Every structure is written in C-alpha cells, then in structure tokens.
Amino acid sequence: MQQFLNVTLTGLGQGAIYAAFALALVLIWRSTRIVNFAQGAMGMFTTYLALTVIEGGQSYWVGLVVALVAGLVLGAVIERLVIRPVEGGPELNAVIVTLGLFVALQALAAILFGSTFRSFPAPFDLRGFTVGGVNIAFTANSIYVIVAVVVVMLALVVLFRFTDLGLQMRAAAFSQEVSRLLGVRVGRMLTLGWALAAVVGSLSGLLIAGGSLVFPAYMDAVIVYGFVAAVLGGLDSPGGAVVGGLTIGLLLSYVSGYLGSELVALAALAILVAVLLVRPQGLFAHTAARRV
Amino acid sequence: MSTGRLEVRGISTSYGPVTALDGVEVVAEPGKITAVLGANGAGKTTLLRTISGLVRPQAGQVLLDGADLTKAPAEAIARAGIAHVPEGRGVITELTVEENLRLGALLGASRRKTERGLAQVYEMFPPLAERRRRDAHVLSGGERQMLVVGRALLTGPSVLLLDEPSLGLAPRIVAQIFELLRGLVDAEGVTVLLVEQNARSALSIADVGIVLNLGRVVARDDAATLAADDALRHAYLGF
Amino acid sequence: MSQETREAPVTASPPPAGGRLAGLLRWRPRSTLGRHALLVLAALVAVVLVLELTSPFRNSQFATMSYYAIAAAGLTVLTGLNGQISLGHGALMAVGAYTTGLLLGEEGDGALPLLLVMLIAAAVTALVGAVVGAAAARLHGPYLAGATLALAVAVPGLAIYFDHVFGGEQGLRIDSPEVPGWFDATIYFLFAHETPGAKYLAYLGWGTLLLVLLLLANLMAGRVGRVWRAVRDDEVAAELAGIRLGQVRVLAFVVSAACAGLAGAVLGVVVRLAAPSGFTIVLSLGLLTAVVVGGLGSLAGALLGSALLVFLPPAVTNLGIAAGLDGTQAAQLAPFVYGVVLVLVMLLAPSGFVGVLRKVRARRGSSRRTG
16 A cells, blocks of 8 residues: 555656646647657756756755756747747658757767766755655655646746737747737747747756756656657647646556566557557547647 | 728739739728739739738739838738738637637737727627637637637728638628628728629729739729629629 | 669660760660669679778778668668658667577577578568557657657667566677688688678678668669658548558558668677667667768668768767867767757758759759750
C-alpha cells in the first residue's frame, strides 16, 4: 500500500512537470503548427543559466527569474530568426529546423557549461513528509512544483480567455489570414506565443532539475514524454495537455515502480503508438479528427 | 465612421505563371456601392485580396484617399480603415460569436466604444445577440454573414470590401443583407466594393458597376445602365 | 547517380557523330541497370585504389563512413523519395548490430558465415521495419517524427532491461572476421600489399555499400520509385490513381530498415561491439543531418553527408583545441556544427548540397543556351 501511495505521489509530481512541458508544446503547435522538438533543450539551456547565477552566489529565486526571462528572450529570438522562414512551408523543414536547434543547443551547453553532472538546488525541503508514522514520497518541494505549475497555468488561462491580447493570440492561431484582415499583427502574436511557451519550458526545466543532477542531455526524455502527453491530450488542447501530462506522469511512474525504470521509455512509446492508432486527435480534441 | 476614396491604378497580379489581373483600374467613391461583377475566374476575388494586402501585385497601385497602400502588410491596411470580408466569410469558428465581434472592435479605440459598438451590432442582428456566448460554428450561413459584416463594421472602416456575401444564402436573407448594406452606405457614407456573382441582386443596390473578364475590365458604368444592357448581361453576367 | 532522382527518360544516347573510337568511348548501355552497374564498377575500382593507397587509420575511417552511408542511403530514400521522416534509424541500426552480435558471438564461434549473418541481420531489421512502418503508415510530419524519436529513445532501454540476452550496458562483444585467404592473396597479387583487418573491414563495408547503392538506384529509377514519389507529392491523387498508400509506405520503411540493419551489421563488425551507448538519439539525428545536408532523396547526397559525418568531427575538434578549448569541449564542437548546419541548410538551401548543385547546373545550362 505504501509503495502504491509513493509511486502515485511521485507520478503526480512528475506529471505536473510533464503537463507544463506539454502545455508549452501545445502553445506552439496551436500558433504555428510546429512541434518544437527543441523545447527541452531550450529549457535545459536556461536552467544552466540559472545554475550559473545561483553558483555565483544568488538565491534560487533570482535564478528562477533569470531562467524565465532568458526563456522569454530565447523563445522570441528563435521564432523571429529561425522559425519564421520555415513557418507555413513543408512540415518536414520545420521539424528538421527544430531538431537542428536541439542538437546545437545541447552541444553548446556542453561547451559552455561542461558535460559533467552538476547538482541543482531545490528551494524547499526534499525530505518526505511523515504521515501517521509512515514516510511518504511527497515533499515540501513537491508542493512547490505543483503550485508553480498551477500558477503558471492559471496565468495562461487568464491571459487567453480574459484579455484582448490573448484573444488576438488565439485568433492568430486559429486563422492567420482572417486575423490579419482584422488588423491583428500576426507576426508579433506568433513571436509572443513562442516566447510564452519558452517560459513554460524553462519552468519545466527548472522544476525537473531541482534537487537533482543536470547534464546537457537531462531533458531528452522529457521531450518524448511531454510529446506523448500532448498527443494524448490532443495537440490542439491546452486542457488536454494538462490531463495528458498528469496521466503520463502516473502511468510512467507505475511502470518504473513496478516493472523497472529501463522500460519507461518503451512504455511511453507504447502509449504513443496506442493513442495514434486508436484516437489520433487525442482525448480532448473538439475539432474534427485532424489528419495525423 | 470616416469615409474614404479607394483607387486601384493599373493593378496586375499573377499567381506564378497565371495572370489573374491585368492592368485593372477601379475607383470606388465614398457613399457609393461599387459592384464588381464577372464570371468565375474573372479575377474578382484576386482584386479584393490585392487591395487588402493578402496578395502583392506585380504592378500598379492601391490608394486610399491618396495614400499609397500597395506594399503595406495586410494588418496595416486593415488598420488604415479597409475592412475585407473574405470569400467564405472568415468566421473564426473556434471563438464565440462575441469574441469574433470583439476582435473587430479591437481596432476601435476605447472600452466604452467597444461596448456601444457591440450593442449596436446586436441590435442590427438579433440572432447574434441570442447566440453571443456560443461558439461561432453553431451559426447558420446567413447568421455567419451577419457576424462577419458586423465584425467588419466594428473596425470602423472607411472602405468595406465584400467578397460574394450572397453565396450559399437563401434569397430572402440575401435581400435582407443587401438592404442593410444600402442603408448603411446611405446613412454613414462608407465606401463599399461589392464582389458578386449574383449580378442581378448586386446591380439592384449598387450605384456603379464594373465588369471583369479574364483579369481585365471590360465594362464600367452606372449600375442601372449596365443592368439595362442586354448584350453585356448575356455575355458576361449570365442573365 | 543523383540524376536518378529526377524523372529522367531512360534512353541510350544517339549514335556517335564521328570516329569509331570516339563512338566507343561515348557508348552507354541501354538499360538503367546497365548504366548503374557500370557506375558501380567504376566506383569499385576507385574504392580499391583509395583503400590501397591510404593508411590503416584512413581505412578505418572509410569503414566507418561505409556503414553511415548504407544507413543514410536507406534513410534518404525513405525521407526524400517517400516523404516519411524517421528519427529512429539509429534504433534500427541497433537491431542489425545486436542481431549480428547474437549470431556471431564473441569468439566467432557462430557457425554461420559472415555474409549470411549480415543478410539475416538485414532481414530481421526489415521485419522490425515492417512493424514500425505499419504503425507509422498513418502518421505524418511531426507525429511521425515524435513517434520515431520515441522509438530511438526506447530501444536502448530494451537492451538494458533484457541484459542477460543483450549484455546490458556493456553490450555484446563481436568478433572481427578473419581476412579470407583468397582475398589476401588477390590483393597481394595486384598490389603487393598485406591486408590488415582494418582494410578488410573497409572493403567489406564498401562492397556492401556499393551493392546497396546499386539496388537502391534501380529501385528509385523504376516503377517503385515513381510510386513512392507520387505518394510523397500528392497522397490524394495517388490514392485516386489506385495506389495503396499503406502498402507503399510500409514497403518504403521495410527497404530503408533493411539498409539500416545491414549498416548495423557492418557497424557491429567494425566497432566489434553492440552496446546501448552506441545508438543514442545523436546517431539518428546525425543520419538525418547527413541526408539533409547532402540532399534529400539523393544517393550521392547520402554519400556526401556520410563523409561529412566521419571527416568533419576530427577537423572541427582540432580547430577547437587550437582555439583553446579542452578535449571534451572540443569534441562537442562537432555536434554543435551539425546543429547549426542543419538549421542553416533548411533556411538557406533546403534541397541540400545536391539541390544547390543542380540549380547551378541548370542556370549555367540555360545561360549557355541563351548566350
């Protein structure tokens, strides 16, 4: 029983992070119809920036701000310079560009920050709570993780549903041409979309790193799991990304806990294939099944 | 709403090797409905898309009150006061009715003006008011047309470009919408460029008519004169 | 061979204008197979000369290039000709390598001859390719990329999980094949050179590569190639023309998987090891870089890209060390350059090196005509 509880709680914590990452992917997919395979590498890079700042003597929170701002800038710059030329062209080109970014960023991080494993601080206690004399795998830090993700998601919901800017971004994502005819500066909306997604990606990178080790490839698996989560929820659905993320977090945690951690990647693959074969538009797509 | 004089001078637009427009000259006066007529493929939609900036012409100019808008991006042209209701209407179906309208109202200045504008549109088109919180895809064809016209009006345009508003609509609704247009032009003095395949209905409310054929202007006259010209009607307008 | 990606009419050249010797020199075989075979024969001669005249170190580099090229050739056909992107070809190479490892064993005590083992490895990988291809047949663009990426990440995990079969993290050791007596004797007879293991492996790799290139070139120029291109360019039209999309896609996957499996087998005997660390995402992405930079759908491009994959990293690393980076950092300079090159190629020259060449040739041809 205790193991089940622990595995579940771990899964929820991980799931929250996958949810954030999947949300970043969905944001970019909705606005530019591109899957940003470099999202993890971007998050990894900004996390390293935060680490540099923290090891230079600043607090975790300063590092957090640095990472988020860096993410904002990085996302905007990448969209404007690298992605804009391939938007609207053959899908293959955009896929390859994001993969190139992925490889380049990872190598750059290794050059600038080294390939060795470095530990990243966690802002809160990492010891599990003791409930009724039993130690469970839920820590103060886990609470922070979940709260951070929830706050960011609520902020995004408020932005998109209740502000004019959010309305413009959604319109630009759904129908570029019509939006332009209504005076929406679509280019700026796309850049903003990438910038916001990168902020969310940076947050994911930080949350995963907290209390753990970072190395240039540490976000590689997250890209895959985040992608599976986004596909599970439906690439067009932010709500789906959240549910997908939590689901994947739980499922993979069970696989890791009961079957072995080497099989986690295989389980992710199996889930992905199952979703793509059975319900390719994802669980929450309300639009007609998109051509997958 | 302000008024504006739209001039299209010697516009030639091509899609790759295909010439869609060849040296087209059009003048649309404020307070008048200028109908652009012709068969399928005559270049009518391309003309509107060139004016609104979705397509770049290879030659020629688009002038609004003398200002050259030819090379401006579409969003800048919209902000300059040219509202284009595109072919297929352009309802953003993933947004609600009200959100679609608000999108248009964003070009208007203040919050109060938006609320007033919305109220006006709802008064003009009661079916929209009934469904204001629903996703736009639940609207019927006629209601969608109302939505996009209302949305375009909310941008406070000086020029209104309409691409085949009657397409797919019942004659009764078409008559309603055309009547509304005529009333709008008479009351506010907006410039309207109306592209239509339904030449008969278009000429009945238009002041001036222009006929395109294979990318060229083949006739230009008062609407009444065009409607009375049997040979022309048979050759290019199908009635 | 890059011409073969176009819809080039297959005709013999017109009768010679003058002189019997000139005519003989201008003779071209009538069939595509003939032309390709001739090219391959010429290439074989070139390979022999190069391998005999270069050092064992270079020979082993060429051996490495050969297995990248085999996999890249299969990938470029899949992605360039049929339009399906795969980020999982590294995993398919792993299947080939592990199969070879299981069959050949550490002491070479498997009773099967090497060529048969390689064929089996290709067949097994082709089977896996059929399964993957069937699952992938309905996927496009980013979904396909994501799914194959997931495959690339999952396969090493499998090898670690079933460590009693696959040797876990350390992998399977593979015995290097002995140089056959007749081969050694022939080379000595022709060049008075010995044949160390590294050189023989290079011959093995390149022999396989040339055979693969011949087969693929014929495939591409024939009906199958045309059908694949049709599916890539316009699915709806192809389907309306009676082409079974699913079958075509799966077949393309099977062919490219067989190539990857063969490449994995060669990798196995060259590196003498089949281990998870040898088949990371970087391998799959490296293959993708090779085919993109060379030019999607072009076999010559695949060759070029593979050469880049093998010969660029040491050059770049040396540059890095000269510029003051330490060893490990300089080693990362190569993947950094790949990534940047990949992005730049997509932005500036999406048709790759071969595509650029073609455009230059076309422009020069037209200016000659008008000038």
